[in-house]
Amino acid sequence: MRIRISVFIIATLLATTAVAQSAVENGTALTLREAVAKAQLQAPALQGADAAVRAAEANVQLSGLRPNPTLSLEAENVMGSGRYTGLGGGEKTASFSIPLELGGKRQARVGVARAERTAAGIGARAAQADLTLQVTEAFVSLAASERHAQIAKTSHALAERAFHAARERVRAGKASPIEEQRADVLRINTEVRLGKAVRAAELAQSNVVRLTGVAKPFTIASPWFEHVEHIETPAGSGAGLAIVAAETEVDAAYARIIAARSDRIPDVTLTAGMRRYGETSDKAAVLGLSIPLPLFNPGTAAVSRSRAEYDRAVAARRAAGLAFEQSMEQANAEVADAAAAARAANGPALAAAEEAARIARLGYREGKFPQLELIEAERSLAETRQQSVDALTALHTARARLARLQGSNSPIYKD
Incomplete structure (x- = not known):
């Protein structure tokens, strides 16, 4: 049963890899830029922001x-x-009334509406930036999960060979049967990890499908994943969308103060008409002028409220600035730390682990090294490779979050 499961997992992974390679050859590999573009066409958040x-x-x-x-x-x-x-026999009157807005009410309303339109535009840009980050994180996760699956596949294949080698040594009387049992345990564990990695890759692919709407099966193009240095990251607005949004709220709050002041000036309604008296042909003009008296609501409370809202918006703007500075420093530090970790994980440490595993395999095959050294070398190599992928994943995620913080709504990498 174990061998059948192992064969099924390997066959599934090979089939997925073959489909991916075929898609790449046909030029249908999904790039990060294409994924972001497809997601923007169908994202409900962007549709709501556009509305x-x-x-x-x-x-x-x-x-x-x-x-x-x-x-x-x-x-x-x-x-x-x-x-x-x-x-x-009665009087009949036809009149026409038109209100006249005084105090610049219409201009004040337009000012408030324009400020709110600007805020809505900033909200749409923020929604695009959020979606770009979400797609990028899903894309990076898929690229990492595919590499984790490949590492698990390689580890499982090595464990299979080690198991067969241990069985041959036991049959030849060169090793104790316990070595075969150890190799079998190692093979089973790598088989479990391979199945977990394959399922994780399928889940990551499903997440990309939900965001972009692409049809399965598909493969992705991520040549930038292994790169640590010399990767172009698009610059954002510099100030950050959070600060820009806070500034638009300040402008809108100030426009509401002007509107509240204008509302304190009463409007005038002019009336002009014609009255006909009874059954005679006598007629007379009817003129009217009406002005509301601000006795109970002079508008001072509305002005006070708008001023308080303005003060709140100004305070929120200062808070957004402080939070942005702190977030930028933290994001830059995370990118620097992730880059250092990625360089270390993909540099001499990985090369040393691969060389140690290679020597351990040769030595064990020739009977020079005990089995425990081979198992330790293989475990160390697998862990080092996993750490390498994890470090690269953390680096790309940190760069994507930094770009989002800067207000960028474009993919962080050129495919």
């Missing part, structure tokens, strides 16, 4: 419109008795 921008744009147009006039038709002294029976 918010369109709503803000419509609000700018709406805020610039003047109030609608009013047409009034009135009939007085009707539906009574005597000469006022019915509708013919």
Whole structure:
């Protein structure tokens, strides 16, 4: 049963690799740039952000419109008795009323709407940057899981060979049967790790599928994964979207102060009409002027509220600046630490572990080294390779998060 499972896992991995190689040969390998572009076409978050921008744009147009006039038709002294029976004996008035906004209310509304439109645009950029980070992390995870699966496959193949070699040595009387048991345990453990790595790769591929909508099976192109130095990272806005968003909130809050001050000035409604008296042909003009009296609500509370909101926005802007500085320092430190760890894991340490494993295999095959040294060398090599991939994964993830912090919504690497 163990051998059958092992064969099935290896066959599955080989089939996946063959499909991937065929896809690469056909030029259909998915790049990071293509993954980000595909995700942007179908992401609900971007669709919602786009709707918010369109709503803000419509609000700018709406805020610039003047109030609608009013047409009034009135009939007085009707539906009574005597000469006022019915509708013919009363006065009939047709009037036209138009409100006049004073104090620059319309301009103030437009100012608030434009500030909110700018904030919506920043929100859309932030949604794009968040999606780019999400796709990049999923892409990096898939690239790493594929390499983990390849490492597990290699370790399992070596364990299979070591098991067969130990069995031959036992049959030839050159080793104790316990060596065969140890080799079998090692083979079983690598088989379990291989299955886990294959499932992790499938899960990582499913995550990319959910984000991008690509169809399985597919392969990815990630030549940048093994690179530590000389990788171009696109520059963001420099100030960070969090600070830019906080600044737009300050502008919007100040625009609301102006709007609240303008609202304190009462509007005027002008009325002009014509009245006809009873059954005669006498007519007379009707003129009217109405002004609301700010006795109970003079608008001071609204101004105080808008000022308080402005102070809150200013404080939030300062807090965003401090948080951005701290986050930038931490992100830069994480990138530097990850780069140092990646260089160390992919440098002399990996070469030494590979050479030690090679010597241990030769020595064990020739009977010069005990089995425990071979097992230790293989375990050390597998761990070093895993650490190498993990270090590269941490480096690429740290760079992606730094780019997001800087406000970049483009892929961090050129494919």
